[in-house]
Amino acid sequence: MRPWSHELWRLGLLAAAGALFGWLLGAPGLGLAAGLALRLAYHLQQLHALRRWLARNPHSEPPAATGLWGELFDRLYRYQKGQRHTQHRLQATLKRIQESSEAMRDSVVMLDQHGDLEWWNSAAERMLGLKAAHDRGQHITNLVRDPRFVAYFNARDYREPLTLPSPVDERMVLQFQITLYGDDERLVMARDITRLHRLEEMRRDFVANVSHELRTPLTVLAGYLETYVTYAEQLPPRLAQGLSRMQEQTTRMQNLVNDLLLLSRLEIDRGGEDHLPLAMATLLEEVRRDAEALAAGRQQIRVELEEKRRLLGSDSEIHSALSNLASNAVRYTPEGSHIVLRWKPHPKGACLEVEDDGEGIDPVHIPRLTERFYRVDKGRSSESGGTGLGLAIVKHVLLRHDAYLEIESHPGQGALFRCVFPASRLMATELATG
Known part of the structure; x- marks a missing residue:
């Protein structure tokens, strides 16, 4: 028999017994009320036991009971055990994630939907200067105040990364990448690209210097070729034959050098003055x-x-x-x-x-x-x-x-x-x- 049906059967027997006892005393209604009151007192006692159990330690064994209350206590206990198991599993997963994040060389910062700091790894402390005792709950732009980062953060267009010097060490160059997740929360990652940045600067300087050094000999060569083309009719046919082709390729080389110099200037000079x-x-x-x-x-x-x-x-x-x-x-x-x-x-x-x-x-x-x-x-x-x-x-x-x-x-x-x-x-x- 199901506990609920059993409980109804018990309630019916108790009500009938109370009514019969009251009938013998000449007050069947009072007897019925007394029988129902006894059952109500039992339920109130079980409710009190449930409250004490939950208030004391819900992880302990549940109170002993039979019938409907026994099944309720058992189900609550099994549910709590399942929840504890899930909680432990999630805590272990979160711990592994935090440990793996701690092992990363890149900075990892978790922000809530308002942009306030929730958690970060030790690399973020070293690269961004975050301090657990003071900065938790602060807005990210209060700590990384570079106007370019503030504009990047507020634009909410994170398709391209942002390269900036570290707020704690200008010699360190960081590449910021922000990812939206969850309920409008954000994950900020910063990677130290100082070495790559220096190599890129060396490449730009090399290209600019080589292009600049090529400019003068090409100008001289183009000038002489222009002169020779003017007097091509006076030169032997074998010499005059390739002049136009040489002039064409020299012009192309000059255009390439000019474009390289322009590109180098665009990369190095921040511009804005004109x-x-x-x-x-x-x-x-x-x-x-x-x-x-x-x-x-x-x-x-x-x-x-x-x-x-x-x-x-x-x-x-x-x-x-x-x-x-x-x-x-x-x-x-x-x-x-x-x-x-x-x-x-x-x-x-x-x-x-x-x-x-x-x-x-x-x-x-x-x-x-x-x-x-x-x-x-x-x-x-x-x-x-x-x-x-x-x-x-x-x-x-x-x-x-x-x-x-x-x-x-x-x-x-x-x-x-x-x-x-x-x-x-x-x-x-x-x-x-x-």
Whole structure:
């Protein structure tokens, strides 16, 4: 018989016995009430025993009882044992996670949904200067106060890592990566990349120095070649035959050196000194004229202005980035293609677009297009005269203007290169039309 049915049976017998006893005394109702009161007193006694058990130590053996209360005590005890087992298992897992995090060389910091510090490993104490006694519960931006980190943290766009010096040792360079998880909580990881940073600085210095040293001999060589080409008719045919080819390759080498020097300057110099509101109509028209000269009538190039605000930035750098995109469109689209230079609004601010209806690019290449010297079609790119650094220059120019590059393309459907600038880079002044 089930405990509940058994309890009802007992209650019914006790009520019947009470009523019979009361009937014998001439008060059946009073006897029934007395029988029910006895059963109620028993239940109150078991409730009191349950309260004492839970208040004293629920991990101990439960009170002895039979029937419905016995089953209730047993179930509660088994449930608590299961919960204790699960709790111990979770504590062991958490301990292993903490131990493994402690063994990591990278800093690991756990933040709650408000950005306050909950837990961190010992590497975070060494790299970020966190102290368990004082910093728990503090907001992360109260401890890592670099404006670039604060802007990165508040932007909530963590697709790319952030590189900054350590707040406790400027000689140490850290790479921050933030990950969202759970209920809007965040995991902040910081890796010591000091050695890689120094190697990268050595590479930049080497490229800049070599490019600078090549500039002078190339200039001398180009000058003599120009002179020889002028008097090519007076030279023996065997000597004059290769002059134009030599001049072409010298010019290409000069362009490569100039692009390397520009890229080195963009990487080393933080910029910002020459940022002014730019007349976008004038800038796009200048780029269009340069692109038309390069196209020599093979493509049709037009300008579209849909945004009335100016862009706050460096005229030379934005001109260089847009020129690289436009010249790429000219070089890599067939004759008869249409190329559009466009300045238009964007949900995040505004954007510069260079769109063509050429052969397009396989999406598999798009993630690597901004790498130095990466070429989709090596043979065709060499014939086009490009240096392979154009999109790398575009990427670094945009980084210096708080912007980013989007590329949309499919084979046979043309290509769209979009430079997206934030609203903070836009000025309300209307564009010049000259």
